[in-house]
Amino acid sequence: MDSAVPEIDLNRTAREHAAALRVGEYTSRQLTEATLSQIRSEQDLFNTYITITEELALQQAEAADDRLSTGEGDPLTGVPIGVKDLLSTKGIPTSAGSRMLEGYRPTFNCTVVDRLQQSGAVIVGKTNLDEFAMGSSNEHSAFGPVRNPWDTTRVPGGSSGGSAATVAARGVPLSLGTDTGGSIRQPAALCGVVGLKPTYGRVSRYGVIAFASSLEQVGPFGRDVHDVADLLTTIAGQDSLDSTTVPEPVPDYKAGFERGFEGLRVGVPAEFFGSGLDESVRSVVETAIERFETAGASIDRSVEIPTVQAALPAYYIIAPSEASANLARYDGVKYGYSFKDGESVDEEMSMTRGYGFGDEVKRRIMIGTYALSAGYYDAYYLKAQKVRTLIRQEFAMALSKCDLLLTPTTPSVAFALGEKIEAPYEMYLSDLYTLPVNIAGNPAISVPCGFVQGLPVGLHLIGRPFDEATLLRAANAYQEETHWHEQAPQSKY
Amino acid sequence: MTTTTDPTDKYEVVIGLEVHCQLRTQSKMFSDCPRDYFDREPNTLIDPVTLGLPGTLPVINEQAVSYTILAGLALGCRIPEFAKFDRKNYPYPDLPKGYQITQYDQPFCLDGEVAINADGRERTVRLERIHLEEDTGRLLHRDDGGKGYSLIDFNRAGVPLMELVTKPDLHTSEEAVVFLRYLRQIFRYTGVSDSDLEKGSFRCDANISLRTHGAQELGAKVEIKNMNSFRSVQRAIEFEIIRQAAVLDAGGTVEQETRGFVDGTGETVSQRSKEGAHDYRYFPEPDLPPLRIETAMVDELRASLPELPRARAARFESAYGLSRDEARTLTETRQRAEDYEAAVTLVGDLDLASTVAHWLIGDIAGRINELGRADAELIDTGITPKHIAQLVQLVDEGTITASTAKDVLGFAFDSGDLPETIVEEQNLKQVTDVHAIKDIVVTIIENNPKAVDDYRGGKESAIKFLVGQVMRETKGRTDPNSAADLIKTTIDS
Numbered sequence: 001m002d003s004a005v006p007e008i009d010l011n012r013t014a015r016e017h018a019a020a021l022r023v024g025e026y027t028s029r030q031l032t033e034a035t036l037s038q039i040r041s042e043q044d045l046f047n048t049y050i051t052i053t054e055e056l057a058l059q060q061a062e063a064a065d066d067r068l069s070t071g072e073g074d075p076l077t078g079v080p081i082g083v084k085d086l087l088s089t090k091g092i093p094t095s096a097g098s099r100m101l102e103g104y105r106p107t108f109n110c111t112v113v114d115r116l117q118q119s120g121a122v123i124v125g126k127t128n129l130d131e132f133a134m135g136s137s138n139e140h141s142a143f144g145p146v147r148n149p150w151d152t153t154r155v156p157g158g159s160s161g162g163s164a165a166t167v168a169a170r171g172v173p174l175s176l177g178t179d180t181g182g183s184i185r186q187p188a189a190l191c192g193v194v195g196l197k198p199t200y201g202r203v204s205r206y207g208v209i210a211f212a213s214s215l216e217q218v219g220p221f222g223r224d225v226h227d228v229a230d231l232l233t234t235i236a237g238q239d240s241l242d243s244t245t246v247p248e249p250v251p252d253y254k255a256g257f258e259r260g261f262e263g264l265r266v267g268v269p270a271e272f273f274g275s276g277l278d279e280s281v282r283s284v285v286e287t288a289i290e291r292f293e294t295a296g297a298s299i300d301r302s303v304e305i306p307t308v309q310a311a312l313p314a315y316y317i318i319a320p321s322e323a324s325a326n327l328a329r330y331d332g333v334k335y336g337y338s339f340k341d342g343e344s345v346d347e348e349m350s351m352t353r354g355y356g357f358g359d360e361v362k363r364r365i366m367i368g369t370y371a372l373s374a375g376y377y378d379a380y381y382l383k384a385q386k387v388r389t390l391i392r393q394e395f396a397m398a399l400s401k402c403d404l405l406l407t408p409t410t411p412s413v414a415f416a417l418g419e420k421i422e423a424p425y426e427m428y429l430s431d432l433y434t435l436p437v438n439i440a441g442n443p444a445i446s447v448p449c450g451f452v453q454g455l456p457v458g459l460h461l462i463g464r465p466f467d468e469a470t471l472l473r474a475a476n477a478y479q480e481e482t483h484w485h486e487q488a489p490q491s492k493y
Numbered sequence: 494m495t496t497t498t499d500p501t502d503k504y505e506v507v508i509g510l511e512v513h514c515q516l517r518t519q520s521k522m523f524s525d526c527p528r529d530y531f532d533r534e535p536n537t538l539i540d541p542v543t544l545g546l547p548g549t550l551p552v553i554n555e556q557a558v559s560y561t562i563l564a565g566l567a568l569g570c571r572i573p574e575f576a577k578f579d580r581k582n583y584p585y586p587d588l589p590k591g592y593q594i595t596q597y598d599q600p601f602c603l604d605g606e607v608a609i610n611a612d613g614r615e616r617t618v619r620l621e622r623i624h625l626e627e628d629t630g631r632l633l634h635r636d637d638g639g640k641g642y643s644l645i646d647f648n649r650a651g652v653p654l655m656e657l658v659t660k661p662d663l664h665t666s667e668e669a670v671v672f673l674r675y676l677r678q679i680f681r682y683t684g685v686s687d688s689d690l691e692k693g694s695f696r697c698d699a700n701i702s703l704r705t706h707g708a709q710e711l712g713a714k715v716e717i718k719n720m721n722s723f724r725s726v727q728r729a730i731e732f733e734i735i736r737q738a739a740v741l742d743a744g745g746t747v748e749q750e751t752r753g754f755v756d757g758t759g760e761t762v763s764q765r766s767k768e769g770a771h772d773y774r775y776f777p778e779p780d781l782p783p784l785r786i787e788t789a790m791v792d793e794l795r796a797s798l799p800e801l802p803r804a805r806a807a808r809f810e811s812a813y814g815l816s817r818d819e820a821r822t823l824t825e826t827r828q829r830a831e832d833y834e835a836a837v838t839l840v841g842d843l844d845l846a847s848t849v850a851h852w853l854i855g856d857i858a859g860r861i862n863e864l865g866r867a868d869a870e871l872i873d874t875g876i877t878p879k880h881i882a883q884l885v886q887l888v889d890e891g892t893i894t895a896s897t898a899k900d901v902l903g904f905a906f907d908s909g910d911l912p913e914t915i916v917e918e919q920n921l922k923q924v925t926d927v928h929a930i931k932d933i934v935v936t937i938i939e940n941n942p943k944a945v946d947d948y949r950g951g952k953e954s955a956i957k958f959l960v961g962q963v964m965r966e967t968k969g970r971t972d973p974n975s976a977a978d979l980i981k982t983t984i985d986s
Contacts, residue, residue, distance in 0.1 A: 088548045096547070108541050110548055207548040214779035242550050243781050322779055325580050328591020329545045333645070345586055345643075372582070372774035381776060 008034040011488060014079045014173040014227040021068055021078045028068065028078030032061035032122050035080040039125060039171040046147045046156070048166040050085045051093050052125040060122045067120055075230045077120030082166045082175035085126035086133055087218070088207035089113055096209045097131040097141040097159075100330045100356035102337040110207020111242065112176060112218050112235040119234045124172060127162030131358045132327065133183055133211040135159050136430045139421050140360040147417070148191060149489040150455055154414040157187030157430070160221070164191040167221045168489055174231050178208060180216040181315055182409075182434025185446035188221055189409035189458020192448045194228045194475065194485060195221045197434075199465045200441035201246040203232075204239030210326040212319035213244075215438040224485050225447065225476040229253040232468060246466075253472050260477040261296035264470075265402040267303035272407035272433050272460075284450040284457045285408045288478070292406065295481050297474070303398040303405065307390040311436035312428060314391070317371050317384035318439070323361075324368030330356060363424065388439050395440040399464045404474055407433050409446040409458030433460055443468045447475045448484040456487075500738035501665075504703040507711055508663035508730065512676060514655045514686045515628060515694040516560045521651035522627040523551030523594065530648035531692055535633075538648040545589035550780045553578075557653035558601065560685035561625045562786070563794050564655060565602025567679050567801060568620055572791045576601050577783040578625075582774040586643070587630035589650055597775040600624030601786070608803070611671035618672050619660040628652040649693075655686070661700065661711065666730035670723050673697055678802055682827045689868070690722055697726055703737045703747065712737075712747060717761055719753040729754035733761050805830055813837065813846035822854055828870045829853070832878050839882030848885050856902055857881070875909045876902075883912040896969045897921050923970050930963065930971055934979050937962045945984055956980060 006026045021028055036054055043049055057080070064078035088094050088106035090113075095101045109117070116123065130140040138146040138161025146161040148154040149169040156165040160177025164187035167175050177184040179197035188195025196219045203218045210216075220231035236250045268289060273282060293299050332338035332352030339355060342348035357365070371380035398405060410430055420427040437444045442462055449459035459478070463471040479485045500506075521528050524542035542549045562572055579597035605620030630650040632643045657676065663669050677695055680686040688695035697720055702712035717733055720726045732754075737747050752761040777783075800808070802824045809820035809830075824830045833853055837846045853871075860874045871877070884902060887893045893901065893916055904915045916922060937959060938945055947955035956977055963976040 088546075094547070101547070104547075106541075106546065106548070108546075205548075206550050209547040212779075241552060243552055244550075244779075321776060324774075325582055325590075325592045325776070328582060328584060329547070329589060331584060331586070331591060333586050334544060334589065335546070349584060349586075369774065372776055374772045374774075377774075377776070 006030065010034065010038055010170045012173065013224050014076065014222065014230065015224075017079050017173060018075055018077070021064075022073075028061040028064040028122060029058065031078065032057050032080055032124065035124055035172060039082075039166060042166065042169045042171045045152060046149055046165050046169055047144050048128055048146055048162040048169065048171060049082070049125040050095055050097065050128050050141075050143050050162070053089075053092055053123055056092065057122050057124045060117070060120075064120045064122060074119040074234065076116070076174070076234055079121055079174065080124045080172045081116065081121045081231075082125050082127045082163055082172045083113060083116070083123055084129055084160050084163050084175070084177045086129055086178055086209045087113055087126075087176060088209065089123070089126065092126065094126065094209070095143070096133070097129040097143060098356065098358065098361070099142045100336050100353075102356075104336045106207070108207060111204035111239045113207070115235050116176075121174075121234070127160070127166055127175060127177075129162055129177075130159035130183075131361050132209065132323070133159040133178055133180055133216070134323070134360050134364055136182065136186055136427050137415070137417075137420065138162065138187070139417065140358055142358060145417055148414045148455075150192060151414065154416055154455070155190065155419075157190035157410075157414065159183040159187075160195075161187050163221050164188050164193055164195065167191070167193045167223060170488060173223060174227055175221045176218055176231070176235070177221055178211075178216050178218050179434075179438065180212050180319060181438050182431035183216075184219045184221065185409050185434045185444060185458065185460060186431055188446040189448075189456065189460070190414040192456030192485075192487060192489070193221055193223055194225055194445065194447050194479075195219065196228050196232060196445040196468070196471070197437065197443060198232060198236065198468060199443040200438075201244050202248075202443070202466065202468070203235050204237075204242040204245050206239055206241040210322075212322040213326060214322060215315075215319055225445075225472055225479050226254065228445070229472045229476075232472075248466050251469050253469050254476075256469055256473040257476050259473065260480075261292065261474070264292075264297040264404070264474055264477075265300060266292055266297045266474070267300045267398050267402035267405045269303050269305045269308075269398060269405055269407065270301065271305050271308045276411045276429060276432055277408060278412040278452070280452040281408055281410070281412055281457055284452060285406075285459060288449040288459050288482075289406060291478065291481055295477065300402050303401060305391065305394045305398060305436065307387060307394055308436045310387045311391055311439050312432060314384040314387035315431075315435045315439055316367065316428065317380045318388065320364040320368030321371050321381050322368070324365045324372065327357070327361065327365055332356070360424070391436055392440045395437075395442055395462070399442075399462075403463070403470050405462040407460045407462065409433060409460040413452045413455035413457060437462050441465060443471055445471045445475050447479055448487065449478070449482070450484055451487070456484075500703070500734050503705065504734075504738055504741065505706050505708070506664050506734050507661045507702050507704065508665075508669055509661040509700040509714075510657075510659045510663065510669060510672065511698045511700070512657045512673065513696040514657070514676075514680055514688055516557050516653040516655055517684065517686055518554055518556045518560065518653050520554060520556075522554050522557055522625070522653040523651060524549075526651065528652055530652065533648055535644070535646035535648060539650075543589065543647055543651040545591075551578075551594055551778070553781060553784075554653055557625055558784075559790075559794060560653075560683075561601045561623060561655050562791060563683050563798065564657075564680060564685050565605065565623050566791070566795050566798055567683050568602075568605040568607055568623070568657075568676075570602035570605035570620060570623060572601065572786055573599065573603060575599060575783055575785055578778040578781045579775045580778050581626075583771050585629070587632050587645055587647075587650070589630065589647060593626060593629065594778055594781070595626035595656075596624035599783070607672065607675060609668065609671050609675050611668040612665060616662075616668060618662045618668075621658045621660050623655060623657045626654050626656060628654040661702075666727045666734075669699065669730055670727050673723060673726060678825070682799055682801060684799075684827075687868075699726065699730060699733075701730060701733045701737070703734065703741060713749040715747060715749065715761075716751045717754055718751060718764065719755070721756070725754055725756055728759050729761055732759055736761065799827060802830075809833075813843065813850065815847060815850055819847075819850050819854060822858075823850060826870065828872075832871045832881075835878035836881040836885070839879055840885050842889070845885050845889060848889075849881060852881055852885065852902075856899060860906055874906050876905050880905050880912060887912055887916060891972070892916065892922055894923050894969055894972065897923070900969075921968075921970060923972055930967060930976065930979065931983075933963060933966050934976070934983050937966070938980070938983060948984060
């Protein structure tokens with residue numbers, strides 16, 4: 001079989017690969033080998049992976065081939081996928097992009113990885129990320145920054161930078177990331193791919209290394225909306241191991257695709273088009289709005305999310321507060337990096353954490369610890385929760401008048417490596433339009449909508465809770481109208 | 494000689510208790526890891542959730558919630574409609590996540606009330622709350638020739654732990670101990686906990702302060718820990734009262750602090766000052782949605798409450814004609830009370846209820862005590878209520894004498910055989926047929942001419958001697974009264 005390895009077009013979507021596997025054009029093993037070779041060469045250019053799981057991938061590919069040969073299989077059977085290195089994989093190093101988890105191999109799979117394996121998807125590697133998912137540029141990784149495939153002097157966004165970049169670079173057709181404040185949608189926008197943050201409670205967080213528990217969700221990256229819908233279908237649904245998942249049934253996300261823009265009411269809240277927005281990005285997004293309108297959607301510019309101004313400060317209270325507790329377990333006692341030569345337990349813990357964590361992680365632990373301290377709780381954490389309630393109500397109100405909201409995903413296109421690393425607040429602003437959605441819990445998607453000086457721009461659609469179907473339908477209608485998603489980066493390997 | 498004055502002449506002692514009690518659930522508080530770690534090798538009852546491995550999430554143990562509410566109902570608590578869990582943050586090597594999941598401001602049970610009888614008085618002790626949390630691991634301190642180190646056993650981590658807090662309503666060490674014994678009795682009656690102090694499944698801390706009689710303000714509160722038996726609770730409180738009184742008498746002020754009781758010396762020593770107190774930075778547990786306690790569930794639990802010791806003792810007094818002490822003794826444990834009632838029911842004659850009680854409190858209690866186990870019950874002696882019932886019936890019917898009955902009981906303890914079987918097989922039936930013992934009586938009269946002469950000489954007590962001889966010959970199976978009659982008629986004839 002190896003003697004006649006067919007030429008495999010890695011520009012193909014997961015759906016196209018799946019069709020090719022079914023007709024025997026090539027096997028999952030051949031596709032996986034081609035993918036492994038591609039991501040190895042990509043690794044030198046973009047540093048997208050922390051671990052490439054070659055052995056496991058080939059095993060899974062062969063199992064997928066067996067399954068396909070009997071005529072069985074799910075849409076993802078035999079299709080290669082990258083998984084953010086924040087997701088626990090049994091027996092495979094899981095680093096969270098941190099020195100702290102040096103040598104750590106989970107004894108269990110996270111629920112979404114279990115579901116991937118049941119579907120027959122082939123996991124080829126663990127993608128690079130900002131340490132513990134804290135960051136918007138992927139520069140806060142203990143394993144070095146990821147580079148943007150559209151321009152290697154620029155960041156891919158973060159924290160799921162590796163997952164976005166490997167899909168953009170045609171390493172894999174699909175990947176999984178996590179989104180706590182924009183960590184899927186922002187890198188999807190900056191890398192010119194599709195990325196979706198599901199409704200809070202839609203996808204299990206069990207086994208996903210926690211940063212901010214009440215905000216984050218696992219979600220799919222893909223090069224087109226169909227693939228993203230298939231991957232969401234695979235990972236969504238209640239999990240008895242995650243009490244925050246809900247019993248809401250998982251619908252057929254593609255059922256409404258043929259209705260296109262028909263009857264879609266799209267709200268455009270002015271608050272997301274303020275002074276922080278880069279003018280060239282604004283004009284690309286305005287063009288997209290026109291396309292929506294000419295294609296049959298109705299545009300409503302009267303919707304408001306007034307409290308969104310307070311979203312960023314509220315987010316930077318809630319997320320660090322939860323992180324300060326979630327990261328307390330890394331004390332060097334049980335697993336991962338451990339400083340051994342201290343005079344006391346306290347000293348060893350403090351040295352372990354001092355060396356094990358990077359600066360951004362320490363910054364957030366400090367902020368969160370402060371915000372929860374006696375005497376400050378009411379002024380910070382409690383107030384932030386009140387802001388959260390208001391924002392949630394405002395999204396609900398806006399979405400009672402329309403089916404979805406449309407905004408830019410990010411205020412600007414990919415920025416240069418090093419540009420914002422010393423200016424945390426500047427960095428935080430790149431999630432200005434995405435993090436209010438995490439605060440509210442709604443689902444949102446970013447789809448490619450054009451370019452500014454050769455760099456991709458993302459269109460951000462926000463939906464009602466558990467109505468990912470409408471988001472996907474609108475995003476799919478838009479992509480069929482524009483084909484921006486078919487553009488590939490030219491920084492070739 | 495030192496003159497001792499009673500500190501309570503001058504000061505009012507105010508005591509509040511905090512009781513931790515492990516629940517007897519199948520699994521741990523937040524995972525399906527088995528709970529019963531007694532006698533298990535260290536670190537064999539662990540799972541990813543118990544160890545707080547990255548990405549793990551808690552799932553609430555419903556049995557633990559039911560047990561907590563059940564205990565609350567038994568202690569007169571109010572069950573609020575909403576409850577939630579919170580994180581209590583503090584770093585310690587035996588705390589796997591660096592925070593403990595507990596309940597801060599919305600516990601399952603509020604405002605209970607308990608009546609106790611101590612120092613010969615009835616008293617009401619108000620409860621502030623009962624909440625549910627997870628236990629920590631255990632540190633085992635070792636010393637290898639001067640080089641100390643600690644090992645951690647995580648078997649106990651995650652065991653459901655109920656914490657009960659009283660109002661400062663106790664005033665003497667005796668009251669405290671009576672209250673604690675009562676709590677333990679209730680926890681055992683309701684089956685929610687073993688409440689074994691030695692095994693650590695029932696632990697108590699005491700808050701003690703003194704104030705001059707009539708003072709409005711409470712004095713500085715000292716928290717006493719490390720009391721591992723009811724006796725140490727008593728000693729620690731008594732020591733602390735004298736210590737604080739001495740400080741006050743000398744014109745000093747009692748410092749608010751935490752002190753540990755040292756069993757060997759009977760003293761309390763300072764552990765942590767007020768300044769050293771932790772800021773636990775409580776905040777709502779984001780991994781567990783708040784709970785709504787359904788009225789139907791509370792009603793169901795209330796209906797399932799067993800009859801509690803006080804009510805049961807009162808009923809035993811009136812229904813079975815027992816003395817207060819007898820009733821109290823028989824209701825000390827739920828099992829004993831149930832064994833007693835089962836035996837009474839089997840006997841089927843209320844007139845014999847008090848006889849059943851005498852057996853249980855007398856010979857059988859003696860046997861139970863000989864077993865040397867605090868939790869020993871009837872079943873551990875090898876007999877059942879059916880044994881007791883048969884024994885009582887056999888005596889009542891005149892089939893065996895009371896003295897034979899004691900022997901039969903002894904055989905039953907050893908063999909487990911039922912009294913009817915023992916009596917049958919060993920031919921222990923009372924000899925009621927006078928003709929059957931006539932020959933024996935004649936022989937005894939012939940062999941004891943002196944006693945016969947004494948009797949004839951008017952010495953009535955000589956009959957007793959002769960009856961004793963008959964009893965010995967018949968191995969106690971003769972009714973002594975009929976034997977006496979037969980001897981008299983034989984001599985007189």
